[in-house]
Structures are given as structure tokens and as C-alpha cells.
Amino acid sequence: MQSLTPDEIYAESFRIIDEEVGPHRFHDRQWPVVRRMIHASGDLELARSVVFSRDAVEAGVRALREHVPIVTDVTMVAAGISKPGLASLRVPLHCFIEQADLANEAAERQLTRSYCAMERACRELGEAIFVVGNAPTALMAICEAVRTGVARPRLVVALPVGFVSVTESKQEVLGLDVPVISLPGRKGGSPLAAAAVNALILLAQAEDDRGS
Numbered sequence: 427m428q429s430l431t432p433d434e435i436y437a438e439s440f441r442i443i444d445e446e447v448g449p450h451r452f453h454d455r456q457w458p459v460v461r462r463m464i465h466a467s468g469d470l471e472l473a474r475s476v477v478f479s480r481d482a483v484e485a486g487v488r489a490l491r492e493h494v495p496i497v498t499d500v501t502m503v504a505a506g507i508s509k510p511g512l513a514s515l516r517v518p519l520h521c522f523i524e525q526a527d528l529a530n531e532a533a534e535r536q537l538t539r540s541y542c543a544m545e546r547a548c549r550e551l552g553e554a555i556f557v558v559g560n561a562p563t564a565l566m567a568i569c570e571a572v573r574t575g576v577a578r579p580r581l582v583v584a585l586p587v588g589f590v591s592v593t594e595s596k597q598e599v600l601g602l603d604v605p606v607i608s609l610p611g612r613k614g615g616s617p618l619a620a621a622a623v624n625a626l627i628l629l630a631q632a633e634d635d636r637g638s
Contacts, residue, residue: 439465447473455483459607459625466621469613477600477608482581483626485605489555489580490515490630496623497547497554499523499540499564499586506620507557511627515634520554522547540564548577555581559619562586562595569598582606583622587614 430438443464450473452460460476495518498504504521512519522528522543532539540561547554548571556579558565565586571577584599584606586592596608607622 436465443470446470452476452478455487455629458629459483459622462621462625463618466617467615472609472613472618475609475611475613477606477610479600479608480603480605482605482607483629486555486581486583486607486626487630487633490517490626491634493517494580495520495551495554497521497544497551497556498619499544499558500560500616502616503557503559503619506616506624508624508627511624511631515627515630517627520547520551538563541567544568545571552577553580555579555583555623557583557585557619557623559583559585559614559616560587562588562591565595565599566591569595569602572599572602572604579604582608583619584608585614585619585622588612 440461443461447470450457456478460473463476464470464472493516496507498521500523501521504519507519523539525543528539528542532542535542538561541563544564544567548568556568565584568577568579568582572579582599582604584596585608586595589612592612593610596610599606600608
């Protein structure tokens with residue numbers, strides 16, 4: 427088997443995805459996001475199901491170029507986001523889930539740590555890019571913060587995964603007046619969420635390089 431460099435592997439992977447998906451409904455700025463999500467999951471079905479609302483790609487790229495912080499629901503999502511890319515755009519990355527007092531707060535309020543962490547993040551960083559790749563309760567906290575005026579996200583990447591409250595939380599956030607990248611139904615996960623953000627980072631870097 428011929429040895430390929432990492433760049434060659436990426437290029438060949440994207441060529442295969444383009445070829446196997448064929449014609450699609452996404453425009454030139456959306457497709458790089460969907461393609462990276464497909465690459466991260468191996469799931470070509472995403473080409474029929476990823477949803478962008480309210481010019482989500484444009485909103486995300488603009489926010490990144492303006493150094494708006496990113497908040498993730500879990501450390502797995504944060505770990506997958508390109509640190510060199512964040513550094514080049516001077517974008518801070520936050521994940522509140524490991525804060526020491528959250529477990530006690532969640533137990534006292536009979537809520538999940540993910541809900542309490544994202545609720546706190548919304549209070550402290552209300553205009554961030556919020557990225558959910560695991561916990562639907564984190565997405566529910568974002569929805570509540572938007573409805574009550576506590577937060578005004580520049581973008582929500584809404585990709586929780588699982589069987590309980592996942593579909594409902596995605597439907598709820600897509601009904602709000604904020605830009606959203608999502609995947610209706612039960613599919614999602616940390617790799618997909620990180621891949622979507624990394625695609626936006628590359629688009630933002632390209633715009634910076636062009637000086638647009």
C-alpha cells in the first residue's frame with residue numbers, strides 16, 4: 427500500500443467524499459463544514475441532514491475573526507478543536523464542566539452538571555460561540571438563557587448525541603432567533619462538533635489571509 431503524507435490523506439479523503447456525495451444542496455461556505463463532519467464520522471448520510479440556520483457559517487466565521495470566545499459542553503469537544511487555529515485567530519476556549527463546585531450545585535438543584543456548567547457559561551460569556559457535542563441538557567441550558575435574555579450566542583453548534591431529550595433540544599434551539607449548526611435526530615457527538623468548529627476556523631483563517 428502506497429504511503430501518503432497526512433496532507434495527501436486529507437486531500438484524498440475529501441476527494442472521495444466529494445465524489446460519493448455528488449451534487450448537494452450546500453453552498454460553497456457550508457460544504458467545507460459538512461465535509462469535515464462527514465470525514466470525522468465516516469457518515470455520508472450527513473450530506474442530507476446537516477442544518478444551518480440564520481446564516482450560521484457567516485455568523486461563526488465573523489465571530490471567530492472578532493476573537494469571540496468558544497464555550498464547549500465537555501472536555502472531549504474542547505480537545506478536538508485546533509489549538510494552533512485558535513491561537514492564530516486569538517480565540518479563547520472555555521469548558522466549565524470541570525469546575526470544582528459544580529457537582530455539589532448539580533446535586534443540590536437536582537440538575538445535571540452539564541446544565542449547571544452551561545448555565546454558568548451563559549451568564550459569564552453570553553455572546554460566545556457555544557458548542558454542544560455531548561449533553562442535551564447543556565443545549566437546554568443555552569435555550570433557556572436565550573429565552574430569558576441572559577445570553578445572545580453568536581453561534582450555537584448543536585450536536586448532542588443520544589436518546590433522551592436530544593431531538594427535542596435540537597428542535598428547540600432551531601426555533602430560536604440565533605444562528606445554529608445542527609443535525610436533527612439522535613446523531614451527533616464530540617468529533618462532529620469539533621470538526622464543525624475546525625472547518626469554521628479554517629474559513630476564518632482564509633478570510634484573514636485574504637484580508638477581507
